[in-house]
Amino acid sequence: MKDLSVNIGKKKILKHINLNIEEGTVTALVGPSGSGKTTLLRTLNLLQIPTAGSLKVGTTTAIAGKIDTKTIHDLRQNSAMVFQQFNLFKNLTALENVANPLIYTNLANKKEAHKTALKILKKIGLEEVITQYPATLSGGQQQRVSIARAVAVRPRVILFDEPTSALDPELVESVLQTIAGLAKENITMILVTHEMDFARQIADEAVFIENGEVLSKGPAKELLSGRTSPRIDSFINSLKRSAFA
Structure with a gap:
């Protein structure tokens, strides 16, 4: 990302x-609500078009003011996004939700796609639900299916937008374990999260964003230790307080 900026109306969201x-690292984007983290993540997948600057994923470069449908298509071929809400197709089974994107993007024929989807779902412990529809799955299972769908297309980077925020507390752990498993496979991931302990454990780097700007960045274990700067320490402590509220 180079001088990447986003304005929505007259408001400057990213500066x-x-x-x-x-490549092969995990980066955690952290900061207070409304700081621009999700907008940054959406911009990396061109769900939000930048106002200025540029970004590059793999061999695809997107330059503000010169972004056409081919640029969007090419960049999204290199990335996949996991949203807060699971965004699964309600009329498709878990297996079909993972396999069909491979078929639609011509990455595999139907037989190969189903084989790949089954392998990934088995790996993350969802073999028993492959024929079930989203409505019959728990929130944690649905989110893990959406993660499997992202992994299946073999992107250069997976973007996670607070993947546990819509889950009941007892369902969070299974999703975090799935993401942690991916981190061990050197899959490039960028993660927006308020789970500070989790971010410290799996992220290589952390980036603290506030008011649309990068306030600080560095190794996650150091930056998120609660002993780096008064502002970041205050943010981390506020999360601890809210957790016990």
Whole structure:
């Protein structure tokens, strides 16, 4: 990301973001609500078009003012996004939700796609629900299916937008374990999260964003330790307080 900025109407949401994320690493985007984290994530997938600056994923570069449908298509071929809400197709089984994107994007024929989907769903412990529809799955299971769908297309980077925020507390752990498993496989991931303990454990780097700007960045274990700067320490402590409220 180079001088990446986003304005919505007259409001400046992101201001000159400069970040370089190494392949095979996990990066946690943290900061207060309304700081621009989700907008940044959406911009990386061109769900939000930047006002200025540029971004590059793999070999695809998107330059503000020069982004056409081909640029959007090419960039999204390199990335996949996991949303807060699971966004599964209600009329498709768990297996079909994971397999069909492979078929639609011509990455595999139906037989190969179903084989790949089954392998991934088995790996994350969802073998028993492959024939079930989303309405019959728990929130945690639905989110893990959406993660499997993202992994199946073999993207250069997976973008997670607070993947546990819509879940009941008892369902959060299974989703976090699934993401942690992916981190061990050196899959490049960018994660917006308020789960500070989790971010410290799995992220290589952390980026603290506030008011649309990068306030600080560095190794996650150091930046999120609660001993780096008064502002970040205050933010981390506020999360601890709300957790016990």
